[in-house]
Amino acid sequence: MKVGALSASxxxxxxxxxxxxxxxxxxxxxxxxxxxxxxxQIRALYGDYDVVDxxxxxxxxxxxxxxxxxRRWRRPxxxxxxxxxxxxxxxxxxxxxxxxxxxxxxAFSQRANQNLLxxxxxxxxxxxxxxxxxxxxxxxxxxxxxxxCRGWRLLSDEFGIVPLGGASVIPFVRPIALKNESIxxxxxxxxxxxxxxxxxxTRKGDVAHLRPTSLSTARSRESAPVHAVVFPNFQxxxxxxxxxxxxxxxxxxxxxxxxxxxxxxxxxxxxVASIVRQSSSHIIHYGDLDGAHAALEEILRATPDK
Amino acid sequence: MLxxxxxxxxxxxxxxxxxxxxxxxxxxxxxxxxQRLLFExxxxxxxxxxxxxGSTHLLNVTAAEALAVVESEPGMTSDAIRxxxxxxxxxxxxxxxxxxxxxxxxxxxxxxxxxxETQ
Numbered sequence: 412m413k414v415g416a417l418s419a420s421x422x423x424x425x426x427x428x429x430x431x432x433x434x435x436x437x438x439x440x441x442x443x444x445x446x447x448x449x450x451x452q453i454r455a456l457y458g459d460y461d462v463v464d465x466x467x468x469x470x471x472x473x474x475x476x477x478x479x480x481x482r483r484w485r486r487p488x489x490x491x492x493x494x495x496x497x498x499x500x501x502x503x504x505x506x507x508x509x510x511x512x513x514x515x516x517x518a519f520s521q522r523a524n525q526n527l528l529x530x531x532x533x534x535x536x537x538x539x540x541x542x543x544x545x546x547x548x549x550x551x552x553x554x555x556x557x558x559x560c561r562g563w564r565l566l567s568d569e570f571g572i573v574p575l576g577g578a579s580v581i582p583f584v585r586p587i588a589l590k591n592e593s594i595x596x597x598x599x600x601x602x603x604x605x606x607x608x609x610x611x612x613t614r615k616g617d618v619a620h621l622r623p624t625s626l627s628t629a630r631s632r633e634s635a636p637v638h639a640v641v642f643p644n645f646q647x648x649x650x651x652x653x654x655x656x657x658x659x660x661x662x663x664x665x666x667x668x669x670x671x672x673x674x675x676x677x678x679x680x681x682x683v684a685s686i687v688r689q690s691s692s693h694i695i696h697y698g699d700l701d702g703a704h705a706a707l708e709e710i711l712r713a714t715p716d717k
Numbered sequence: 718m719l720x721x722x723x724x725x726x727x728x729x730x731x732x733x734x735x736x737x738x739x740x741x742x743x744x745x746x747x748x749x750x751x752q753r754l755l756f757e758x759x760x761x762x763x764x765x766x767x768x769x770x771g772s773t774h775l776l777n778v779t780a781a782e783a784l785a786v787v788e789s790e791p792g793m794t795s796d797a798i799r800x801x802x803x804x805x806x807x808x809x810x811x812x813x814x815x816x817x818x819x820x821x822x823x824x825x826x827x828x829x830x831x832x833x834e835t836q
Binding site for chain 1: 755757759760761762763764766768771773775
């Protein structure tokens with residue numbers, strides 16, 4: 412059963428009691444919370460995800476609790492609790508959804524060291540994945556989201572997950588976190604896409620979530636080989652330009668981009684080497700999405716399968 | 718060119734004279750015990766992984782070849798290593814001054830990749 416097949420009341424009832432367990436391959440996350448508005452947002456953004464038995468093993472057990480001490484009624488806050496531990500300070504109550512998303516990312520990054528975890532968006536089409544490794548502000552989520560709205564499959568917005576010993580990326584399909592001006596950009600670019608409410612003035616600025624396409628969630632267990640590594644660099648009104656990046660330099664940039672390169676050691680070194688050897692690498696500067704898409708098409712055309 | 722990390726590029730000195738004070742002949746070089754080095758050779762450089770400490774470095778051909786020499790023939794002086802490099806790389810001796818080899822080995826020593834021993 413899909414989350415979206417449950418009524419809004421049904422999602423809330425589940426979250427308020429035993430929890431709702433959602434399959435978001437490669438993990439199962441169980442979420443408990445009394446917050447009705449959070450249940451509505453989960454239903455909207457995770458509607459295409461499978462619901463599984465809440466009593467079964469969950470890789471990540473999350474509670475979103477209302478806290479606030481003596482000022483609870485004036486300034487209520489929400490606490491992210493994972494496996495019984497609260498690793499962060501509480502957020503304003505209305506920011507429960509972005510806190511859940513960030514907290515889940517954090518929890519995943521802490522317990523997925525059987526993989527090399529790159530900080531990257533990943534999309535795929537025709538069996539060819541493009542990895543967009545980047546740090547915040549570079550436009551990776553906007554670029555990946557725009558491609559997904561044009562028929563590409565989303566593998567991940569936040570993690571390039573490379574199982575150690577392999578050179579393919581496994582999906583971790585989640586809502587795409589759009590920030591600040593990219594929210595309006597995406598609304599204009601893909602008016603039919605579902606974008607949730609804007610959470611203003613979070614620690615990362617204004618945030619809204621783009622729901623993954625049904626294509627992406629339906630194929631959320633299919634890995635894809637990395638065909639191209641593209642470091643995005645968005646600058647408003649800048650013309651599109653593509654610069655090839657040599658392999659050893661790509662290697663160092665990827666190693667520096669990974670969350671856990673030092674943790675996984677030699678196997679991470681081998682994983683990065685495999686990616687670099689089987690893909691082409693580029694830096695793309697762009698100021699508009701259509702121009703960037705055309706440049707990516709050209710990169711794929713010019714990159715032979717290895 | 719030798720990189721000590723992903724964003725830390727430093728060019729090797731290219732031939733400035735260094736007074737080694739007669740020490741060079743008494744110092745020999747080896748790979749530290751327990752050291753394990755992995756190499757990936759790309760068109761723009763050689764990426765090396767130091768498995769003992771988990772660090773990654775970008776080496777030029779000369780530095781990578783020097784490591785290969787030290788690894789295969791431990792206990793050589795820098796002069797002997799230089800001679801091996803000139804032979805292996807098929808270069809003119811003037812292209813590889815004694816001082817450059819000494820500085821390169823010292824840089825590698827500072828990174829813990831090679832170790833110096835006084836005879």
